[in-house]
Amino acid sequence: MSGTKKETGFSFTIDGVEVTAYAGQTIMEAADEAGVYIPRLCDHQGLRHQGSCRVCTVKAGGRSVAACTQPAAPGQAVENETKHLNKMRRDLVEMLFHEGNHLCPICEASGNCELQAMAYRLDMTETTRFPYLEPCRALDASHPDIALDTNRCISCGRCIRASQDVDGKGIFGYVGRGIHRRVAVNGENLADTDAEVSDHAISREVCPVGCIIRKRVGFVTPIGEREFDNGLIGHEIEEKRK
Amino acid sequence: MSELPKARIATASLAGCFGCHMAILDIDERLIELMKLVDVDRSPLTDKKRFTQRCDIGIIEGGCCNEENVHVLHDFRRNCDVLIALGQCAIMGGLPAMRNAIMHSDAPLRECLDEAYITGRYIRNTTHNVPNDPALPLLLDEVYPCSQVVEIDYQIPGCAPGGDIIFDTLSRLLTGKFQGFEREMIRFD
Numbered sequence: 282m283s284g285t286k287k288e289t290g291f292s293f294t295i296d297g298v299e300v301t302a303y304a305g306q307t308i309m310e311a312a313d314e315a316g317v318y319i320p321r322l323c324d325h326q327g328l329r330h331q332g333s334c335r336v337c338t339v340k341a342g343g344r345s346v347a348a349c350t351q352p353a354a355p356g357q358a359v360e361n362e363t364k365h366l367n368k369m370r371r372d373l374v375e376m377l378f379h380e381g382n383h384l385c386p387i388c389e390a391s392g393n394c395e396l397q398a399m400a401y402r403l404d405m406t407e408t409t410r411f412p413y414l415e416p417c418r419a420l421d422a423s424h425p426d427i428a429l430d431t432n433r434c435i436s437c438g439r440c441i442r443a444s445q446d447v448d449g450k451g452i453f454g455y456v457g458r459g460i461h462r463r464v465a466v467n468g469e470n471l472a473d474t475d476a477e478v479s480d481h482a483i484s485r486e487v488c489p490v491g492c493i494i495r496k497r498v499g500f501v502t503p504i505g506e507r508e509f510d511n512g513l514i515g516h517e518i519e520e521k522r523k
Numbered sequence: 524m525s526e527l528p529k530a531r532i533a534t535a536s537l538a539g540c541f542g543c544h545m546a547i548l549d550i551d552e553r554l555i556e557l558m559k560l561v562d563v564d565r566s567p568l569t570d571k572k573r574f575t576q577r578c579d580i581g582i583i584e585g586g587c588c589n590e591e592n593v594h595v596l597h598d599f600r601r602n603c604d605v606l607i608a609l610g611q612c613a614i615m616g617g618l619p620a621m622r623n624a625i626m627h628s629d630a631p632l633r634e635c636l637d638e639a640y641i642t643g644r645y646i647r648n649t650t651h652n653v654p655n656d657p658a659l660p661l662l663l664d665e666v667y668p669c670s671q672v673v674e675i676d677y678q679i680p681g682c683a684p685g686g687d688i689i690f691d692t693l694s695r696l697l698t699g700k701f702q703g704f705e706r707e708m709i710r711f712d
Binding site (some may be wrong): 353380385388406413415417 | 648
């Protein structure tokens with residue numbers, strides 16, 4: 282949408298930095314182009330915006346909005362990297378850690394995991410105030426090339442959108458409501474679906490955590506040399522500004 | 524620095540793998556620098572089993588999986604001004620805590636012990652019993668992070684934490700300059 286209307290650009294500010302946006306762009310899209318990183322988990326480049334994780338919450342005109350779905354408006358003053366917002370984001374990320382079974386030391390995704398990287402970025406090192414829910418969740422290793430460890434799922438729905446919109450398959454979907462809402466596969470187990478390891482939904486960058494596992498490639502890149510071992514999440518966006 | 528009174532440090536390993544104590548040794552030559560600032564009281568490093576006097580800093584590796592762990596942790600809280608949880612097991616239970624959720628059932632501990640000593644496919648246990656010597660500490664129903672048992676002042680994340688983050692945190696705590704971790708140093712693995 283933004284590509285066709287380049288001429289109607291307008292400006293607004295994020296933490297006092299002037300950012301140019303085009304009609305139809307969300308706050309996050311404009312921020313990404315301008316090199317301002319807004320933390321996010323459920324949003325992913327190339328997928329339709331969902332606005333469900335709320336980690337990208339910013340203050341626009343004094344109101345809390347999801348930057349990935351809120352359209353940018355001319356002259357708007359957006360707050361992003363404030364103490365208050367980062368604390369709220371840290372609480373959200375911490376609750377995600379407590380809601381599932383996230384054991385970084387044994388997880389194959391450690392170092393590539395966006396949830397973990399977000400915890401690093403948001404300084405999640407204080408003693409926790411929340412109880413660990415330690416839910417009982419299933420492991421689905423039925424498929425010959427793919428395994429699902431739902432202990433690590435954060436219900437971001439990126440695999441759902443990738444499978445529906447990019448692969449045209451609809452392998453994944455939400456089931457249940459409230460805290461019981463989970464991502465499930467369209468069948469008894471993954472082997473009953475037409476999932477293939479070459480699907481976009483199965484690719485490493487779509488699942489932000491270690492829930493969707495491609496078999497026989499684990500630990501190809503050793504711990505310590507992975508994506509977020511060499512830089513905070515979002516640094517590649519922030520570098521555009523330098 | 525020599526005119527400053529030395530701080531006293533104590534360490535203990537609860538439900539951990541001793542990897543975090545090994546990581547303390549990863550400080551390497553800086554240990555000599557650190558030893559100018561501290562005396563080590565009760566610790567596996569000195570083999571002292573009891574506190575000889577009150578300590579400034581207590582360092583705990585591992586969470587609580589049995590009653591002895593809880594006693595030791597309470598003893599540390601009583602005898603240390605500042606208590607540090609070192610590593611993921613002390614912070615959130617770590618690998619031992621897998622039994623809380625993965626062995627989930629109405630009797631998770633029973634299921635865990637059965638699997639480990641009786642029904643597991645690769646077990647060679649001629650007695651077909653779960654070890655029950657009275658000298659063994661009783662297992663808790665679940666594995667608890669240290670912060671759920673006593674108040675913890677600081678947490679050093681990592682599995683195991685690197686020598687750098689341990690040295691950096693300890694030396695800054697000892698000189699009263701600790702104000703949180705550098706983001707680039709935080710690791711959960």
